Amino acid sequence: MTRTRRGMHPVRRKRLIIVVFVFSGLALAVALAMQALNENINLFYPPDEIVGGHAPLNTQIRAGGMVKMGSVRRTAEGVDVEFVISDLKNSEFVVTYTGILPDMFREGQGVLATGRLLDDGSFLAVEVLAKHDENYMPPELIDMGKNNDS
Amino acid sequence: MFFDSFSAFLEMGGHGFYVWLSFGLTGLLIIGNVVHVRMARRNFFREHAQRQTRRKRSGTVPSNSGQNQQHKATEL
Amino acid sequence: MGVLKTLWHKLGSPRWFYDMSRSWSMIFGILAVLLLGAGTLWGLAYAPADYQQGNSFRIMYLHVPTALVAQSSYLMMGIAGVVLLVWRMKLADVLAAAIVPIGFSMTLIALFTGAIWGKPTWGTWWVWDARTTSMLVLLFLFIGVGALRDAITNLETAGRACAVLAIVGMINIPIIKYSVDWWLTLHQTSSFSLVEAPTMPSSMWAPLLLNVLGMYCFLGAVLTSAVRTGILKREQNTAWVNEVVEQELA
Numbered sequence: 001m002t003r004t005r006r007g008m009h010p011v012r013r014k015r016l017i018i019v020v021f022v023f024s025g026l027a028l029a030v031a032l033a034m035q036a037l038n039e040n041i042n043l044f045y046p047p048d049e050i051v052g053g054h055a056p057l058n059t060q061i062r063a064g065g066m067v068k069m070g071s072v073r074r075t076a077e078g079v080d081v082e083f084v085i086s087d088l089k090n091s092e093f094v095v096t097y098t099g100i101l102p103d104m105f106r107e108g109q110g111v112l113a114t115g116r117l118l119d120d121g122s123f124l125a126v127e128v129l130a131k132h133d134e135n136y137m138p139p140e141l142i143d144m145g146k147n148n149d150s
Numbered sequence: 151m152f153f154d155s156f157s158a159f160l161e162m163g164g165h166g167f168y169v170w171l172s173f174g175l176t177g178l179l180i181i182g183n184v185v186h187v188r189m190a191r192r193n194f195f196r197e198h199a200q201r202q203t204r205r206k207r208s209g210t211v212p213s214n215s216g217q218n219q220q221h222k223a224t225e226l
Numbered sequence: 227m228g229v230l231k232t233l234w235h236k237l238g239s240p241r242w243f244y245d246m247s248r249s250w251s252m253i254f255g256i257l258a259v260l261l262l263g264a265g266t267l268w269g270l271a272y273a274p275a276d277y278q279q280g281n282s283f284r285i286m287y288l289h290v291p292t293a294l295v296a297q298s299s300y301l302m303m304g305i306a307g308v309v310l311l312v313w314r315m316k317l318a319d320v321l322a323a324a325i326v327p328i329g330f331s332m333t334l335i336a337l338f339t340g341a342i343w344g345k346p347t348w349g350t351w352w353v354w355d356a357r358t359t360s361m362l363v364l365l366f367l368f369i370g371v372g373a374l375r376d377a378i379t380n381l382e383t384a385g386r387a388c389a390v391l392a393i394v395g396m397i398n399i400p401i402i403k404y405s406v407d408w409w410l411t412l413h414q415t416s417s418f419s420l421v422e423a424p425t426m427p428s429s430m431w432a433p434l435l436l437n438v439l440g441m442y443c444f445l446g447a448v449l450t451s452a453v454r455t456g457i458l459k460r461e462q463n464t465a466w467v468n469e470v471v472e473q474e475l476a
Binding site: 023 | 274277278279283286308311312313346347348349354393394396397401409410411412415416417425429
C-alpha cells in the first residue's frame with residue numbers, strides 16, 4: 001500500500017503551498033498590527049495602570065476592576081455615589097458618580113466606569129456598566145460557597 | 151419547574167422582555183432559514199420543469215428525459 | 227487511510243454526494259428539533275436562575291450555541307475555500323455558497339441576543355470591546371462573501387474570489403475566540419469548553435450542551451438541504467439531474 005502512495009499531485013501541492021504561504025504572511029501581518037495596537041484594543045485601564053500613572057489625566061477614558069467590598073457610599077439624596085475599584089491585589093482608586101447604577105452593580109463584582117481621571121487620583125465617572133464573569137451559579141449553591149469561604 | 155406559576159415563568163423575574171425577545175428573534179431567524187432552503191429547493195424544481203418544457207418545445211431535450219416530463223411539470 | 231482517500235475521491239462527484247445525503251437533512255432536522263426543544267425547555271423552565279443575573283442569564287442558551295455555530299460555519303467556509311482553490315472540488319464551492327445565509331443568520335442571532343442580554347446585565351446594549359467588535363467583523367465577512375458571489379456572474383471566478391476572501395477572513399476566528407483572553411473586554415471569558423470542566427453546575431450546563439448540539443444539527447440540516455439544491459443547480463444541464471427531478475416529482 002505504501003508503495004502506491006506518492007503524495008499529492010505536484011500542481012495541487014504547489015497551490016496548497018501558495019495558499020498556506022499567503023495565509024501565514026497575512027496572519028503574521030495581522031498579529032504584528034494587533035501587537036502594535038494592543039493598548040488601543042483594551043477596552044479599559046485596570047486599577048494598577050490607573051494608580052501607576054499610565055492612564056491620561058482629564059480625558060475621557062474607561063477604567064475597570066472589582067467594586068471593593070464595603071466601599072459603596074451614597075449621599076442622602078441617593079443619586080451621588082462613591083465607591084472604590086480594586087484589582088483585589090494592591091491597586092485601588094476612588095470613583096465618584098452621579099446617576100443610576102446598573103441593576104447588576106454589586107460590591108465584590110466587576111465594574112466598568114467611563115469618565116475622567118482627576119489630578120487627585122480619583123475617577124469622576126459619567127457612565128457605570130456592570131461586568132460579570134462566566135461563573136454562573138444558582139443562589140443556593142453560592143450561599144453554601146460563602147459559608148465555606150468565610 | 152423552577153418557577154412557581156406560569157405567569158412567573160412569563161415574567162422571568164422582571165427580565166421577561168429580554169428573554170422572550172431573544173427567543174422570539176432567534177425563532178424567527180431559525181424558521182426563516184428553514185423556509186429559505188425549502189423555497190430554494192421548490193423553486194429549483196419549478197424552474198427546472200419550466201426549462202424542460204421550453205426545451206421540449208424547441209426540440210433540444212437532453213438525453214433520457216421522459217415522455218411524461220411535461221405532464222409532471224404542469225402538475226407541480 | 228485508504229477509506230478516507232476513497233471518500234475524498236468520491237466527494238469529487240456531486241452526484242455521489244446527492245445520492246448519499248438523501249436522508250441527512252431529515253435526520254439532522256429531527257435531531258435538531260429534539261435537542262433544541264429539550265434544551266430550550268430545560269433552560270427556560272427548569273434550570274435555576276443565576277445568583278447575580280437572575281433569569282436574564284437564560285439568554286445564554288441561545289447566545290452561546292449560535293455564536294459557536296457562527297464561528298464553526300465560517301471556519302467550514304474557509305476550509306471549503308482551501309479545498310476549492312487547491313483541489314478544484316465543485317462540491318466545496320457549493321458548500322461555501324450554502325454556508326453564507328445560515329452563517330450570517332447565526333452571527334446575527336449571536337449579536338442580537340448578546341445585545342439584548344447586555345442591557346439587563348452590563349447596563350448597555352453595545353460596547354466596542356474586542357469580542358463584540360470582532361464578532362461584528364464576522365457578520366460583515368459573511369455579508370462581504372455573499373455580496374462578492376452575487377457581484378461576479380462567472381461561476382468559477384465568483385467561487386475562487388469568495389474562497390480567497392473566506393480564507394483571509396479566517397484570521398478573524400482565533401481573534402474572536404481569544405479576544406477575551408488577550409485583551410481587557412467587558413465580555414466575560416468562555417462559558418463553554420470541551421476541554422475544561424464547566425464553571426457552572428450541571429443543572430445549568432446540561433441544557434447548554436443540548437442546545438449547542440442541537441444548533442449544530444440544525445446547521446447540518448440546513449446545509450445539507452442547501453447543498454443538495456446547489457448541486458442540482460450547478461448540474462442542471464446534465465442527464466442525471468433530469469433523472470433525479472423526474473424521480474422526485476413522480
